[in-house]
Amino acid sequence: MLIRARSFHQFGGFDEDYFAHMEEIDLCWKLHRDNQRVMYCGAGTIYHVGAGTLAYGNPRKVYLNFRNGLFMIFKHLSLGHLLLRMPLRVMLDGLAALRFFLTGEWASGFAVGRAHVEFFLNIGREMNKRRQLHAQYPRYSREGINAGSIVLDYFVRGRKTYTRD
Numbered sequence: 001m002l003i004r005a006r007s008f009h010q011f012g013g014f015d016e017d018y019f020a021h022m023e024e025i026d027l028c029w030k031l032h033r034d035n036q037r038v039m040y041c042g043a044g045t046i047y048h049v050g051a052g053t054l055a056y057g058n059p060r061k062v063y064l065n066f067r068n069g070l071f072m073i074f075k076h077l078s079l080g081h082l083l084l085r086m087p088l089r090v091m092l093d094g095l096a097a098l099r100f101f102l103t104g105e106w107a108s109g110f111a112v113g114r115a116h117v118e119f120f121l122n123i124g125r126e127m128n129k130r131r132q133l134h135a136q137y138p139r140y141s142r143e144g145i146n147a148g149s150i151v152l153d154y155f156v157r158g159r160k161t162y163t164r165d
Helices: 004-012 022-035 059-076 079-102 106-121 121-138 150-156
Strands: none
Touching: 022 059, 059 079, 059 106, 059 121, 079 106, 106 121
């Protein structure tokens, strides 16, 4: 990720409550709310040390991904989109937990549940972040945001790569 220092500091850098997962997406969403350009360069090659912080399959990684995803959509979505998407998100997370249990990945299944508990225990803090963000940057645009469901594309339609249609 490349970002101007001025923009990084203007938006408060990475949300420290996220730790290790999705903090860069949250920051990009803030930039997008301020009508700043967020771009992707598909021509580049990136070598990423996968699982450098937490190993693949680590239940803490599962927990952070699910929890931070909840934090992020709660913070950024408009009220209308939040009312539509949050119940779907909770249902899909429940299916993911069920899948973990059925495949014997008990710790990861419980991690999904812990992520939801943590989200709801911190709803007041997240509401304050949401209010502050929406007051300072009220613009909400779905422009450039995938209108479909990556989950449905991947698990139901079998799409393993994404290209703009």
